[in-house]
Amino acid sequence: MFTCDFKDGVWQKPEITPYAPLTLDPSARVFHYGQAVFEGMKAYKDDNDDVWLFRPKDNLARINKSAERLAMPAFPEDVFMDGLKALINLDKDWVKPGFGNSLYIRPFVIATEPAIAASPAVEYKFLIICSPAQSYYSGDVRVLVAEQFSRSANGGVGYAKAAGNYAAQFYPTNLANQEGFQQIIWTDADKHEYLEEAGTMNVFFRINDTLVTAPTSERILDGITRKSIIQIAQDSGITVDVRPVKVTEIVEASKNGSLKEIFGSGTAAVVSPISAFSHKGELFEIPKQDKRYSDTFKEKLNGIQYNKTEDPYGWRESI
Amino acid sequence: MFTCDFKDGVWQKPEITPYAPLTLDPSARVFHYGQAVFEGMKAYKDDNDDVWLFRPKDNLARINKSAERLAMPAFPEDVFMDGLKALINLDKDWVKPGFGNSLYIRPFVIATEPAIAASPAVEYKFLIICSPAQSYYSGDVRVLVAEQFSRSANGGVGYAKAAGNYAAQFYPTNLANQEGFQQIIWTDADKHEYLEEAGTMNVFFRINDTLVTAPTSERILDGITRKSIIQIAQDSGITVDVRPVKVTEIVEASKNGSLKEIFGSGTAAVVSPISAFSHKGELFEIPKQDKRYSDTFKEKLNGIQYNKTEDPYGWRESI
Numbered sequence: 152m153f154t155c156d157f158k159d160g161v162w163q164k165p166e167i168t169p170y171a172p173l174t175l176d177p178s179a180r181v182f183h184y185g186q187a188v189f190e191g192m193k194a195y196k197d198d199n200d201d202v203w204l205f206r207p208k209d210n211l212a213r214i215n216k217s218a219e220r221l222a223m224p225a226f227p228e229d230v231f232m233d234g235l236k237a238l239i240n241l242d243k244d245w246v247k248p249g250f251g252n253s254l255y256i257r258p259f260v261i262a263t264e265p266a267i268a269a270s271p272a273v274e275y276k277f278l279i280i281c282s283p284a285q286s287y288y289s290g291d292v293r294v295l296v297a298e299q300f301s302r303s304a305n306g307g308v309g310y311a312k313a314a315g316n317y318a319a320q321f322y323p324t325n326l327a328n329q330e331g332f333q334q335i336i337w338t339d340a341d342k343h344e345y346l347e348e349a350g351t352m353n354v355f356f357r358i359n360d361t362l363v364t365a366p367t368s369e370r371i372l373d374g375i376t377r378k379s380i381i382q383i384a385q386d387s388g389i390t391v392d393v394r395p396v397k398v399t400e401i402v403e404a405s406k407n408g409s410l411k412e413i414f415g416s417g418t419a420a421v422v423s424p425i426s427a428f429s430h431k432g433e434l435f436e437i438p439k440q441d442k443r444y445s446d447t448f449k450e451k452l453n454g455i456q457y458n459k460t461e462d463p464y465g466w467r468e469s470i
Numbered sequence: 471m472f473t474c475d476f477k478d479g480v481w482q483k484p485e486i487t488p489y490a491p492l493t494l495d496p497s498a499r500v501f502h503y504g505q506a507v508f509e510g511m512k513a514y515k516d517d518n519d520d521v522w523l524f525r526p527k528d529n530l531a532r533i534n535k536s537a538e539r540l541a542m543p544a545f546p547e548d549v550f551m552d553g554l555k556a557l558i559n560l561d562k563d564w565v566k567p568g569f570g571n572s573l574y575i576r577p578f579v580i581a582t583e584p585a586i587a588a589s590p591a592v593e594y595k596f597l598i599i600c601s602p603a604q605s606y607y608s609g610d611v612r613v614l615v616a617e618q619f620s621r622s623a624n625g626g627v628g629y630a631k632a633a634g635n636y637a638a639q640f641y642p643t644n645l646a647n648q649e650g651f652q653q654i655i656w657t658d659a660d661k662h663e664y665l666e667e668a669g670t671m672n673v674f675f676r677i678n679d680t681l682v683t684a685p686t687s688e689r690i691l692d693g694i695t696r697k698s699i700i701q702i703a704q705d706s707g708i709t710v711d712v713r714p715v716k717v718t719e720i721v722e723a724s725k726n727g728s729l730k731e732i733f734g735s736g737t738a739a740v741v742s743p744i745s746a747f748s749h750k751g752e753l754f755e756i757p758k759q760d761k762r763y764s765d766t767f768k769e770k771l772n773g774i775q776y777n778k779t780e781d782p783y784g785w786r787e788s789i
Binding site: 152170171172173174175176177178179181182183184185186187189219220221222255257259261262267269270271278280282297299300301302303304305306307308313314315316317318319320321322323324325340341351 | 492493503539621626627638
């Protein structure tokens with residue numbers, strides 16, 4: 152694992168050491184005031200056993216954006232990139248080849264300073280840990296449109312990958328699970344009128360041949376898979392409408408047959424097709440498509456990620 | 471410190487051990503998904519060296535309410551009360567006598583299970599740690615009425631003492647500090663029309679001789695000091711209006727001279743009088759009062775807490 156401590160106002164010398172438990176004072180602020188941000192990324196192996204990262208600097212930029220919102224210090228890009236590559240090189244054998252296989256990489260930052268006081272810490276730890284990941288088939292994903300609970304507020308921290316945003320979703324998601332839904336599509340906290348994110352993923356709608364997704368905002372995460380899909384769709388000649396998406400519009404589109412697909416996007420599954428959604432007790436099934444946009448996007452993204460195709464965007468980065 | 475682990479679906483045997491660092495896997499969910507809730511309470515010593523707690527069961531009820539919202543298991547009241555009393559008895563000498571002195575008590579629960587997966591943990595640790603606390607004079611508290619940032623959303627976790635709620639306040643509070651304000655009065659995330667909490671405290675307004683405070687809600691913490699003050703005020707013949715408080719109303723009251731006091735309430739300071747607030751760039755000073763409600767409430771509450779006066783409510787609990 153990669154670790155680097157923030158102390159006396161500066162990031163100290165980083166280290167790569169064997170994976171081992173952390174020792175923290177019980178008053179470490181992360182336990183009490185939730186100063187904790189993270190990222191999710193992956194390393195992919197091609198047929199020549201070369202290992203690749205996907206837009207890693209975007210992850211660093213985002214963890215720093217998250218950190219700023221939680222009054223935590225930014226981490227330097229060069230130290231991150233050097234440390235990340237050195238770590239993945241050491242762990243190279245854990246990256247298995249073949250579509251679906253990858254090394255999941257988790258950079259995160261926690262407030263380590265021991266002090267029971269509700270103010271920003273002056274000591275932090277930046278870590279990167281890794282774990283082999285396999286492709287999995289999650290089955291039909293059925294989602295519930297949020298009508299009571301919410302994920303984030305205007306002026307809040309919804310756009311940050313802040314630890315607290317995730318714990319807040321567990322209870323409502325448990326309730327949805329009990330009703331037979333795997334995830335929640337989050338709506339605005341105010342009137343639950345607009346569709347914003349699906350579980351921990353960004354969400355896309357295909358209406359006829361147009362791809363629609365909500366704009367990023369204070370409430371919505373600036374997903375790296377999300378923006379890659381938007382780019383690929385546009386370059387494939389697909390019209391992409393980035394605009395607020397009304398629940399009523401999607402209900403209407405489902406009823407009149409123009410709603411062809413809904414899918415979540417994120418690092419873990421690239422895309423996660425949604426087969427049905429429930430709104431105010433009514434269930435709307437998405438008809439099966441012969442040729443789904445979501446499959447095409449996944450194929451194209453995987454092609455770049457696994458070094459199977461050209462990368463016109465410069466997204467792939469060699470270890 | 472008091473510790474108790476949750477494993478295999480049940481709380482295990484609790485322990486009291488010397489204060490010592492925690493050893494946690496880097497993938498412990500508290501670091502990544504923010505499952506962490508806490509409480510703040512105090513022990514007070516009277517002139518006979520007897521030690522008292524203040525409404526401790528309310529703290530346990532609230533930590534369990536917070537835990538439920540974050541999909542964490544409830545902690546049993548009898549184990550909590552026995553453990554708390556045993557711990558305070560051991561630490562008795564750290565409770566210094568005299569108004570203002572106390573032992574600050576911090577119960578908290580964290581998700582310890584090692585697993586990089588955004589779902590509720592199955593292993594937790596409940597802890598109680600303590601620290602001697604002194605009364606402090608924080609000086610004139612000037613507050614900024616939030617117009618851009620927000621603390622919580624409808625359907626969110628604002629009513630819970632969830633760790634993530636606090637980290638989210640640091641950055642906006644830093645900005646307020648830079649403008650010369652010690653705290654923010656949070657408003658609703660929707661239109662910033664209603665005054666809800668002051669920093670990490672509940673907030674009261676005295677308009678003429680009426681005490682006004684916002685009702686508890688999904689967004690507002692059910693403060694133990696808050697509800698004690700409401701009770702004491704009512705029993706002192708003061709009219710208490712628990713209702714949504716509009717920013718415009720308080721601005722108007724300040725302009726026409728009917729706004730006599732603003733104060734925050736919480737365990738740390740009991741009450742924290744506010745001397746001025748800023749709204750949309752305009753500063754409103756609160757005129758000094760000869761006999762402030764806030765002083766009376768603090769006196770009466772301290773009287774009960776330090777066993778100086780009768781406790782008609784049964785709030786005081788012997789160790």
